[in-house]
Amino acid sequence: MNTPSPSRLLGALWDRARGRTPEGAQPTAAFLRRRMIVLPALAVIALSLSTAAYGDIHSRTERVRDRCAPALADLAEARIALELAHSQAELRLKKSKNVELGERYSSLLTKAAQSLNQVAQTGALDKAEEQKLRVVSGLVVAYDDKIAWAARHRNTDGKSSGPSELLRNAGIGYAEGILRRRPGTTTPDNPTTILDRINELESDLHDEARDLAALSPLSLAGATAAALSAVLFAFVLLGTCVFLRDRLRLISLQLALAAVPVLLTPVLLAVGGAQEHAAQERVRKVVGKLKQVRENPKALGRIETTARGAADEMRAAHPGGWSLTAGITVPVGGVGAVVCGVTLFVYARPYPAVRTARKYVDNS
Structure with missing residues (x-):
C-alpha cells in the first residue's frame, strides 16, 4: 500500500477545511452547523491549554520570588551573622579577657534570630524543614546562654589565668560545639550543629530553586498542545472563511475579529x-x-546586594504585568470563541438542515 506524500495529505486536509470531500462539496447547512461547534471547541482547547501552561510557570515564579529566594538570603544572613558573632565573642572573651561582650555581638545574634524568623514567615519550608528550623532557633538560644555564661566568668581581677579563665574557655568551647563542628571532622549524616543544620536547609532550598527554574512536564506538554490547537484553529478558521467566500460570496469581518483574541492569547501567554x-x-x-x-566583615552587605539583585532580575520580567495580561486576554478570548460560534449559527439559519425521508414498509 502506497503511503500518501505530505503534500497530498496537506492538500486533502485543506480540502476538508474548506468544505470539499472526495464525493464533492459539502452541503452549506451541514458544513456551517459543524463549524459552529468545531471552531469554538478548538478555541476553548487552545485557551485552556495555554492558560494551564502559563499558570504553572507563573506559580513557580511566585514561589521563587516570594518564598525561595528570600528564604535563601535570610538563611545565608543567619549563617554569616552567627559566624561573625562567634568571632566577636572569641575576640572579646579570649583575646581581650577583661572586657564585656559588647553591642556588636548582641546585634549580630539578634540579626541571626530575626533572619531565622523571617525564613519561617516566607512559607518556603515544608513541615519537616520547619521543624528543623525550630530546632536551629532553640540551639541559637542555647548557644547564647553558653556565651553569656562564659562572659560571666571573665577575669575581673587582672589575672591572666585561674579558675575564671578555665570556666570561660570551657563555656566558649561548649558554645562553639553547639555552633559548628570541630575542624577536620567529617560531616555527619544527621547534622547536629547549628551551621550544619542551616547548610542542610540551604541545600534543600537550592535544590528546590533548581527544580522550580526547570520547565515542568505540565508546562512543556501544555505549551506544545496549545500551540498545535491554535494552529489547527487558525487552519480550520481559514478554511471556513474560504468556504464563506466561495459558497456565500461573503467576507466575514465578524468571524475574523472574533478570532483575533483567540489567536493572540496563546502568543501573549507564550511570550x-x-x-x-x-x-x-x-x-x-x-x-x-x-x-x-x-565569613568576612563585608559578607552581610554582599548578601543584601545579592538579594536585591535577585529581586531586580525577577522584577525585570514583569510577572505581575503578564499575570494581568492573562487575566484580561483569556476571558476576551473566551468571548471571541463564543462569538465565532454565534456568527456561524447566524450564517446557517437561512439554510435548513437536509432531512432524509423515512421509508416505511407495508408488511400487510
Missing part, C-alpha cells in the same frame, strides 16, 4: 511564560552565589 522562565533561571544563578559567601 510571558518564556520571560518568566528566563527570569527564574537568572534568579537561581544569582541566589546560587550565596553558597560561596563566607
